[in-house]
Amino acid sequence: MDLLISNSRASYYIGGTEVVSMHQVEHLARFGHNILYVVRQVPEESKSEYFTDFEQRVRRDELPIEIARVAIDAPFGNGHSWDIWNEEARCFGEAAQGVYTSAMRKADASISHMSADALYLPDSKPQILHLHGSPKQRDELIDESMEHPTRTVAHAESIKQWWHNHYPDVPMDIFRNGVPFETFEHPVESDRPIDILYVGRLLAHKGVHDILAAANAEQKIVIAGSGNERDELQRTIRERSLDAELVDAPSQAEIIDLYKQSKIFACPSRGKEGVLTTMLEAGAAGCAVVTASGSGMTDLAKHRQNSRVVEPGDVAALSENFLSLLDDEPARLRIAKTMQDEIRENWSWEKRIKRLAALYEKAL
Incomplete structure (x- = not known):
């Protein structure tokens, strides 16, 4: 498969979602799939060690991964405020439209790891949204986001239950994380x-x-x-x-x-x-x-x-x-x-x- 995988925060933030998305990208590539990984462009000193190590493995092992970096003028998320995450997702999604449109001429599907990111991925091909957790409550932004994915992937049974209770018509699978x-x-x-x-x-x-x-x-x-x-x-x-x-x-x-x-x-x-x-x-x-x-x-x-x-x-x-x-x-x-x-x-x-x-x- 040729896959477009978007995660703006992976280049600078070390959280479970970001680490998991990097592992998925790397091992999908090792399994023979071609990946365009779209992340936020950040100064070298702002990159996370995890992302730097990931880049080095991609180059060293000549993995079929292309990393597209998109520059935006927006605050960096810090895990404390969903408003900041959502604003970053908006700025990144709008700025990445050219990358997305070009990539989807070849890609079989697009994949995101946060609900707000799903708003900006093209609908021309299947779109898959990973659900890494459950919010305290649903809101208008989440409702709108859940209209876009072709399928969703929950990362635990309890996560699937929450999302399925609120969005029963959205196709949903379970995929549990792995570890090297x-x-x-x-x-x-x-x-x-x-x-x-x-x-x-x-x-x-x-x-x-x-x-x-x-x-x-x-x-x-x-x-x-x-x-x-x-x-x-x-x-x-x-x-x-x-x-x-x-x-x-x-x-x-x-x-x-x-x-x-x-x-x-x-x-x-x-x-x-x-x-x-x-x-x-x-x-x-x-x-x-x-x-x-x-x-x-x-x-x-x-x-x-x-x-x-x-x-x-x-x-x-x-x-x-x-x-x-x-x-x-x-x-x-x-x-x-x-x-x-x-x-x-x-x-x-x-x-x-x-x-x-x-x-x-x-x-x-």
Whole structure:
């Protein structure tokens, strides 16, 4: 297939949607498909490390990926405001019309990763919209956006349920994210100095405050990422005298090292998200996963089988599971090994990408 894939934010923002779209582009290309990847043009110093590494792999391996960069005069999204994301989508979509029109003479389909982006992709060929999460409520912009896709792809069962309840006439499939397993694989072992690790955006709905509320002063905690909750997290650490470190904007190499050093990976999200890329990475690296049941994580995480699962916002249960896993090493290693085996067997991109290509072909 020849595919146009649009994600303006991928060049500068490191979020789950952006990371997943880059993985999809790369592995679709490795699977033999030709990709035009349309992103926002940004100064070299504003590029994310993730995108720079992606560009290098494209050149090194001579992948059939053309990267089209579109310059716009609009604020950069920061994960804190949907108004900014939507304004960027409008500016980018309008500026990219020439690229889109030219590309669709050859492309079999166009693909977007945020509902507002779907407004600006051409309707001349099948259009596919990936749904990475569920908004708090529907609005006019979302209603208009959902009139355009030929098919949609939800990244978890819970995400599909929300969108299908509100837009029952829109064709919808499920595709769960993958992980480059070999990049993160590490032996499951007891001798790890970090007790509890979180990696991701420092946003309230991620449950990062719940992690600190559930931890105690005897546990070694690392919170790695950037976001607008950083100052509040630092205040909590001081007030509770926690042995916790905030690592700002860690590199990919630093993240991999943190996974390998950590006993528990905590991702007790309160949001409506898909299976987090960081959870897959941490599970591949041999961490015991503690997550929450209100999001797509339970498509993979099964309580007391390959993880511990609590209700969103249940700090007492989160604390109890931290304590029990740190006190019971055999139980911790058992669920970590079970999770790692499950990810190795079923969640590598090499296996997932065939399913994604089949979904795209079904839309043609």
